[in-house]
Amino acid sequence: MRESFRPGGTGPARRGGRGARAVLGGAAAVLLGTAVVAPSPASAAVPRCGPPGVAAPAETPWPLRRLEPSSAWRISRGAGVTVAVIDSGVSALHPALKGQVKVGRDFNGLPQQQGRCDLAGHGTIVGGIIAGKEGTGASFSGIAPQARILPVRVLPDTRTTVDEGLPGQIATAIRWSVQNGADVINLSLVTLDRKDLADAVRYALDEGVVVVAAAGNRQENQQDRPAFPAAYPGVIAVAGVDEEGGHVGSSVSGDYVDLAAPGLNILGPAPGGEGFLAEPQGGTSFAAAYVSGVAALVRAAHPDLDPEQVADRLIRTADSPPEGKNAEVGHGVVNPYRAVATVLGTRTDPPAGAMPAPPSTEDPLAWQGTVAVWAAAVGALVAALLLSVKPILIRGRRRGWRPGRRPSATDATTG
Known part of the structure; x- marks a missing residue:
């Protein structure tokens, strides 16, 4: 059976008819019947499209309580780092994202809205998790509130597709993101394994860009199998955990899984207004977004690290399982404070440049x-x-x- 595309964060396939995406519900995320009108070249207005959401949460979402990114903010808030979100678009109008979203691009034959129209709501939640601002009056923020989002739209919605052209379009979007200043690329999606996609990922890594991807979600009666682009070498593959730290049942397991992050009962900004959308069934899309936010913190605090070193830092500072690593959560749940603040290396095997050369053994006196x-x-x-x-x-x-x-x-x- 051929692999099919599915965003990493839509959870298990849901049954039912078509219609609008449910707010704070479990309905499938489908393309809304909202008309999208391309702005005239003279218009600088950012388009408003997508579901409006509901009122801001009264309590801090559990992922923020679990990860406590604010503990790392004395050292890094992600300033100067650009995270490309290759997804369904990212709204630039929500209070949590206003001023955070750069001018992006639309691929896959979509209307040119500079990547800022998100009919599905998926990419806006992902972008908000990564770089949502603090101090907006809501008990929500991103992991790296001073990072910036480069929105790259390749998905019109979150429906499954077997479009053979999609991997190539995602590959083109990856290359465009690298050439337009991305420091981190977030891929909260799963698609077909194709050479041009693998080559684009390798190109990004060779250019010093950290690549984070969703490990994938199981469909009904589906066996675990590698998900792409997460399973490509050098990509940080992220699985999901629940509020108790347990592996989310819908999250794909495999040896390629590197890290885990919150992936159930997720909440984030809505693209069509000032409200919020809930994803009760979560998914590895959102887990990947949390790790991308921590990667932005690390890149800002340690700008000289290459992608392999950033991944190593995230892995070595994670809250690891008792056995150190397993197929469900990889090396464990990402830890923002430790990832930014830990001094890595030992006297016997320090990282290059981390420690001075040992003194001479000859005593001049x-x-x-x-x-x-x-x-x-x-x-x-x-x-x-x-x-x-x-x-x-x-x-x-x-x-x-x-x-x-x-x-x-x-x-x-x-x-």
């Missing part, structure tokens, strides 16, 4: 130590001689011996 040892030895010998001579002198004086006088015959017989 060694000769002084040798002289001191000999002086002490001679002093001790002299002291011993003096102590041994003193009794002889005392006995000689008692017998009338004085220095410089020969003993007489009388002296010799006096007894």
Whole structure:
């Protein structure tokens, strides 16, 4: 059976008819019947499209309580880092994303809206998780609130497709993202394994761009199998966990899974207004977004690290399972504070440049130590001689011996 595309964050396939995406519900994410009108070249207005959502959450979403990204913000908030979100678009109008979303691009024959029209709502949630602003009055923020989003739209909606042209279009979007300043690329999607897609991922990594992808979601009665692009070498593949830290049942397992992050009961900005959308069934799409946010924190705090070193830092600082690594959560749940603040390396195997060269073993003052040892030895010998001579002198004086006088015959017989 041929593989089919499915965004990494739509959860298991849902049954039912067509219609609008449910807000705070479990209905399938489908293309809304909203008309999309391309703005005139003279218009600078950002299009408003997609579901409006509902009121802001009263409580801080559990992923933020679990990951506590604010603990890392004294060191890094992601400033200066651009994260490309190759998805269904990212709204630039939501308060959490206003000023955070750069001018992007639409691929796959979609109307040119600079990547900022998101009819599905999927990409906007992902973008908000990565770089949503703090201090907007809502108890929601992104992981890296000073990072910027480069929106790249390749998906009109979140329906499954077997479009043979999609992997090539995603590959083109990856290359465009690299050439337009992306430091991190988030791929919350799964598509067909094709050479041009693999080549585009390798190109991004070779250009120093960190690539994060969803490990994929199981469909009904589906066996675990590698998901692409997550399974390509060098890509950080992310699985989902629930509020108790357990593996989400819909999250694909495999040896290629590197890390895990919250992937159930997810909430994020809605593209069509100031409200929020909930994804009760979650998915690895959103788990990947959390890891992309932490990667942005690391890139801002440690700009000299290459993609392999960023991945190594995320892996080595994760909250690992008891056995260290498994097929369900990889090396464990990503930890923002430790990823940014931990000093890695050991005395026996430090990372290049992390520690100064060991000092010379030659002691320039060694000769002084040798002289001191000999002086002490001679002093001790002299002291011993003096102590041994003193009794002889005392006995000689008692017998009338004085220095410089020969003993007489009388002296010799006096007894």
